[in-house]
Amino acid sequence: MFPEEEVIRRIVEGETELFALLADRYGRAVHALVYRIVGNPEDAEEVTQEVLLKAFAKxxxxxxxxxxxxxLHRIACNTAVSFARRRHPLTHFDERQLALLPDDAPERLEAWAERQESLGALNRAIARLTPEERxxxxxxxxxxxxxxxxxxITATTEANVKVRLHRIRKKLYLMVKTELDENE
Incomplete structure (x- = not known):
């Protein structure tokens, strides 16, 4: 196989059939990423095709x-997030609860993840995050x-990613805790 840079150069110069090499190499990873964001296998197939077409065009x-x-992951994230936003309107989350939660509370998610019941609650909570958070x-x-x-990939700063991940962990903690408390 040719080096990736050479394959890209040759595609841009007109050997468009070589794009199949890139699609074969990255298609599964793109599909997995898209599926986790959109949450539906049929939608993931559709969005993956859209991502590959956009990548080819750009x-x-x-x-x-x-x-x-x-x-390619940036294109996949942006496309999947846009798709998910159109399909699923955002649900409201009380930001005041996040502010009151101690910063170390989300560390309990790891311990919860070991219990099957908690793992299911965590997966359901992840599904309820905004597309950007997912x-x-x-x-x-x-x-x-x-x-x-x-x-x-998200075209932001490392500091912003760290802050957003911390807030997402806090949000997930509250969502899982609420569900587990309701089921007791």
Missing amino acids: LADFRGRSSFATW ALVTLFYYEDCTVAECAS
């Missing part, structure tokens, strides 16, 4: 300032992206 704009994978959780926890990679 390939000449790829400048190599980040890896191709990071660039995207960040997916990148950091499921895709094992670093804070720097998350920042690059």
